[in-house]
Amino acid sequence: MTADQSHSPTLWIKSSYSGSSGGQCVEWSPAYASAHGTVPVRDSKTPTGPALAFSTSAWTAFVGDLSR
Secondary structure, rough: EEOOOOOOOOOOEEEOOOOOOOOOOOEEEEHHHHHOEEEEEEEEOOOOOOEEEEEEHHHHHHHHOOOO
């Protein structure tokens, strides 16, 4: 995982686990992940801020652990 500001995906998707009140908003870009093999994740409240970049295998393991 790295902090990276160079990701500029065209479409960010809000996580289904994010709260509806706007307090917990995590976004990721599946199109960028598919094209580059790196999954960018950011806080939707700071869209111009940095994004964390995960390898696709690390992201898959993380999401798999959440769904248990």
